[in-house]
């Protein structure tokens with residue numbers, strides 16, 4: 001929407017998210033993605049859906065990414081989970 005303040009848009013963000021969770025996304029792009037999601041409600045909703053589909057949090061533990069980045073994403077996913085009404089994680 002306001003591309004002047006963001007380097008990537010939602011469609012790109014959603015493309016990158018899978019690689020981000022995989023840990024195969026280059027650090028600079030991962031940071032852009034992270035930065036975008038922080039302030040983007042639609043992408044938060046998308047992550048909720050994504051998580052329900054592929055259990056991103058679990059794959060995250062197997063992924064190789066900087067601990068700081070991983071911690072932030074886990075926090076992010078947890079925060080998103082509070083609002084999730086489609087949990088498919090039986091525990």
Ligand SMILES: [Zn+2]
Pocket residue numbers: 009010013036037040041042043
């Ligand atoms: Zn977005």
